[in-house]
Every structure is written in C-alpha cells, then in structure tokens.
Amino acid sequence: MLQVKDRTPRSGCRYFCSILFNDPFSANYEAGSRWVIRLHNVGDNLKISIRNALENDINEIMLIEQGSFHANIVESRDVFLDRIRIFPQGFLVLEIGNLVVGYICSELWEHSEDIPAGNFRLNHTITEVHRNDGTQLYISSLGILQEHRKKGYGKKLFSELEKRAIAECRISSMVLVVSVRWGAAIRIYEKHGFREIQRIKYFFDDSARSDAIVMRKQL
Template sequence: MLPLPIRSAREDDIDAIMTLEAHGFHAPIRESRDVMRKRLRHFPEGFLVLENIAGEAIGYLCSEIWTGMAPDHRHFALGHDIAQTHHPDGHCLYISSMTVHPQQRGSGLGRRFFQQSVALIRDRRPHLQDSILLLSAEWIGAHRIYQACGYAEVARLPGFFTAIAQQNAEAIVMKLTFIDGDA
C-alpha cells in the first residue's frame, strides 16, 4: 500500500479541520475550535492531517494517549480537556476523532488514512500496546471500517449519543491490541 500524504497538523490547518468537523459530525457532537486547538498544541504528534494533491486538508485524525481503557463515559465526553486525560507514557492510544471530506467517502481512502495514521503514531510511540475508539451504534459504515482494521467491541455506553440518535443512542467502545509488527 502506497503511503498517503499524512503529516502532523499545524495551527494554520485549524480552519480546514473545523470545516471537516462540520462535514463529518452532527452539530451536537462537534468539537469546538478551542478544543481542537488545545488538542493540537498538547499532542501534535497525534493530530494528523491527510492532504490532497494541492496540499489541502481532506481528512484529519485526532488522538491522545491514556494509561488504560476509560472506565466510564466521562473520559469520552465531548470537549474533555486533553491536558487531564493525555499521558505521554501511557500505553493506550485513544482515537478521539477522525473524518475525511464527504467527496472522499466510500473510496476506501478513509480506511487507508486511518490505518496509516495509527501506524505512524505507533512508529513515533512504540510503547503503545493497544488502541480504543468510540462510535455511535448507528454509524454502521464506520463500525465496518474499524472491524476490518482489527478492532472489536468491548463495551457499550447506553444513551451516550442521545443528542443525535435516530433509533439507537448507544456508543460502542472498540479496542485493538497491537501485536508487534501490526498497525
């Protein structure tokens, strides 16, 4: 698989990141510009951007490192302060947000971006042992992508996505345990 043009996000990417956020998530679950800036400043190695041929951001992945899997929904809360949850020496990579531009969806680019981003972060932080993420039970396409990448459901948080749910407000917590040479 050819490497995608992925790089660490910069302060001047914030407008593009916020546009992607608006295209990727319903208003009640979008992160604010302030939260995104804090995450970018606190863990720039874990905030990655996918560029198109013109050098424009067409996707982003935001992450942090935790000491272990979150015990309850508060760790996953919208707008949580990365300074309180991120521990550089932790062993669990938490993917807090990821999206690609709507025109890129369905092409397989999102999955490739996700896989290569996780691999890049693992290269930079080889002590990582596993990764977790959270998604709405209604996001069937995303669920399939993460399963294809080796993630498995480990918990459900009832009512977590009440603000956007049409039928099922549960959040699914998925986990991948890294095996040496895996990403």
C-alpha cells in the same frame, strides 16, 4: 455566481459516522463557497500527502468537522487547537496538493481494562486524560471532506496514525467509540481487529440519543 447544485448528496458518512450531516455550506457559507472553488481545481494528478496538523490548519479542520457530524456532536475549535498543541504527533491531516481534505486526531491514555465512561466525553479537553507515557491510543475524531469520501483516505489516515503511534509511542492498544447505529463503521472496525469491550448508554446527543460502543484493538 457559484453553482453548488452538483455537490454530492449527503447520503454517505464520515469514517465514524452514518447519520445525516449538517450542511457545511450553510454553517459557514463564505468559507464553504471558497471551498467549492478550490475543490473544482483539485486534479487527480496532484500529490497526496499526510503530515502533522498545524494550528493554521484549523479553519479547514473545522469545516470538515462541521460537514461530518450532527450539529449536537460537533466538537469545538478550542478542543481541536488543544489537541494540535499538546499531542501534535497524534494529529494528522491528509492533503491533496495544498488542500486539506481529511484529518485524524488522538490521545494517549493509561491502559485500563474498564475505561471510565467520562474519558470519552465529547468536547473534553485533552489535558484531562492525555499522558505522554500512555500505552493506549484513543482515536478522538476522524473526518474526510464530503467530496473526497469513498476514496480510501480515511483508511490511509487511520493506518498512518497506527504505524506512527506504534513506532514513536510504543502503544499496546487502540480504542474508539462508535454509535450502535453506525453498522457499516462497526463492520469496518471489526475487519481491522477492533472488538467491542463496553457500551455507554445515551452517549450521543443526536436525534435518537444513541448508545456508544467502545471498541479496542490489541497490538
């Protein structure tokens, strides 16, 4: 019998998120049970690495996604697969040993001072807005497995993506959306050079129908 009662309480947040999560174990109990077994075997001496995501990472990515967001704003498996296929250099995963514990994904957009709100629509297909020659990097999603939060892994993924995008894609700015309710996340982004540029009313389909803040960092 598996014991999951010592699992960390769901009081934290994904790097973008400070709302209560759905339980990833109830969302997919068989996969969740197997995940707990693997977590118990993760040691502090295992190598931490960041690499481009592969299509066969999708089960781990979706488990992280389901454990990070309110059920109404979880994005679909097909959306993530399209992101991996179309812009693989903009989709990174962080591994401890051979266990994927976090991911970050992005799109390249044409630079615009006034970005259409529809560009940020959750579950949009990357082909709608991605441009290979775009100079503005949109951070579409970032998640860390619950048991590995508050260890700096989100920051590692964010910094590595920024470094690679500057070197390989010659971006001039980065944008993201964050709920007005996620004060801790907003302060983190401001500390790292992001500034509010616009708001989108009732963007998040959460319990409060929260507004979104669009933030940009000039590089």
